[in-house]
Amino acid sequence: MSNTHADTVLYVRETMLPQQTPPSTSVGAVGWARENLFSGWFNTVLTLASLVFIYFLLAGLLPWLTAPTWGAASLTECREILAAEGIGGHGGACWGVISERWKQLLFGFYPAEEYWRPILALILLFVAISPVLFADFVSSKLLWFTGLFPFIAVWLLWGGSLWYPAMALAGFVIGAAALSFGGKVGGAIIGAISGVLVAIVWWLFIASDLASLLSSVVALELPAVQSREFGGFLLAILLGVTAILGSLPLGIILALGRRSDLILVKSLCVGFIEFIRGVPLITLLFVASTLLNIFLPPGTNFDIILRVMIMMTLFAAAYMAEVIRGGLAALPTGQYEAADALGLDYWKAQRLIIMPQALKISIPGIVSTFIGVFKDTTLVSIISLFDPLGLTNAIRADGAWTGIYWELFIFVGVVFFIFCFSMSRYSMYLERKLQTGHH
Structure with missing residues (x-):
């Protein structure tokens, strides 16, 4: 037995070997x-x-x-530079068109001495959306500026008197006050109707005259810029940001309306969504640019960019509604039952329980819709607005740059990629932050 025990002990290691690095x-x-x-x-x-x-x-x-052609002033000069370098007339890109026309591609025909205004508006845009996009890092106290930003941006970009956007903002404030007061007196429906009516009356009959009066007393003005001078990425960002910011709340309302038990509300929402999704965006843009004037009173000056903004927002909202409806449908029935068990009414249940979860589920689809809307801004060249692609045609019409194609398209594509890739990366960050994956 002892020999057997001794043999067994020989194979038992009494000390740990030191850790070794894995093979390189x-x-x-x-x-x-x-x-x-x-x-x-x-x-x-x-x-x-x-x-x-x-x-x-x-x-x-x-x-x-x-190719070393950044200093060229024409396509002919580009080819001379390339020939002198021994590359051959077509062996290199003609980047001179970018160095000469990049400002036009970014700002369109906006007055050069006023470039500081769209640049400032873009900086303020990032400040305004930062408390929404990065709530963990930016104080929610900045949300008041988020509400003010659209009116500041309109004044910066189009110029004119500051009192006109100020009176437009006052209409929202007065309407909100009327909604609150009407809600306390006659309930939610009476409050909503009174708020909308008071705001409409203010905008139609009071705001313009009061703004003119205040302008004559205190002139807070910037040089006016016409909408036809907007172009390039300034126009693309303006249309894209407006459609993105407007389509999300409108899409939420349409998605809830489509799932409503009220037949009239459901029918209106279904009809709107299916009509918009069944019609190409180009058709809606043609309606905005030409046919819409037929239905307006004679002499009405309805800005073309504003018309396009409205159409693109409605178009994006229809697709957004379907994305959000998918998120709502993906929620288990137990979430709705839990809201009922807590005694929450419809709106509290949606705000506190249902909609936050539905939006988390819908994040990839929402961001995909945002990216699609931003890229669809290039379609406005069909109705003679000079978006970045429309400007490439105008630049090639110049005799000095006739025959230029790839360089312009590469520049436009790179800038679009930067914006779209940034949105995609933000959606991934948001998904990780909210932990939307299944564990």
Whole structure:
């Protein structure tokens, strides 16, 4: 027995071995490459073939992209520079068109001495949306500026008297006061009707005259800029941001209306959503630019950009409603039952329990709709508004740049990519923050 016990003890280790670093071939970049790129003969062949393809692709593209033509003043001068470099007339990009016309691509025909106004408006836009997008890092006390921003932006971009956007803001304040007072006196429906009526009366019959009177007393004015001078990415961002910010609340209302038990409300919402989704955006833009004037009183000056803003917002809202309706449908019935068990009324249940969860589920679809709306702003070139793509045609019409294509499209594509990629990354950040995934 003792011999057997002694033999057994010989194979029992009494001390721990010190930890050793893993082999260098299994960690780091080398380990990742072995596991993902060279894990077998087939993957190795694919990796090598891909590297060869990428090499030939870059060998052809890089010399074209790095052509030293930024100082050229025409396509002819570009070709002379390329010939002098021994590249060949068509062997490099003509970046002179970008260095000469980048301001026009960004600002359209906006007066050059007033460029500070759209730049300031863009900076203020980021300040205004920061307490909404980054509530963990920015104080909610800035939300008052978020409400003021649309009126400040209108004044900065279009100019004129400050009193006109101030009176428009006053209409919302007075309408909210009437809604609150009417709600206390006659209930929610009476409050809503009284608030809307008071605001409409203020805007139609009082605001303009009062603004004119105040302008004659204290002139707070900027030089006026006409809508036809807007263009480029200034126009694209203006239309895109307006449609994005307007479509989300409108889409929520339409989604709730489509799921309503009230037949009239449900029918109106379904009819609106299906009509808008069944008609191309180009058709709606034509309606906004031409047919809408037929139904307005003679002499009515309804700004073309405002008309396009309204149409794009309605178009985006219809798609947004379906995205949010999908989020509402994905919620388990128990959430609705829990809201009922807590004794919450319809609006409190939606605000506190149902809608936050539905919006979390719908984040990818909502952001996809936002990105699609922003890219759809290029369609306004059909109705003679100079968006970035419309401006490329105007630039090519100049004899100095006739024949330029790729350089302009690459510049426009890169700027669009920056905006759309930023929205996509923010949606991923939001999903991680709200933990929308299933664990």
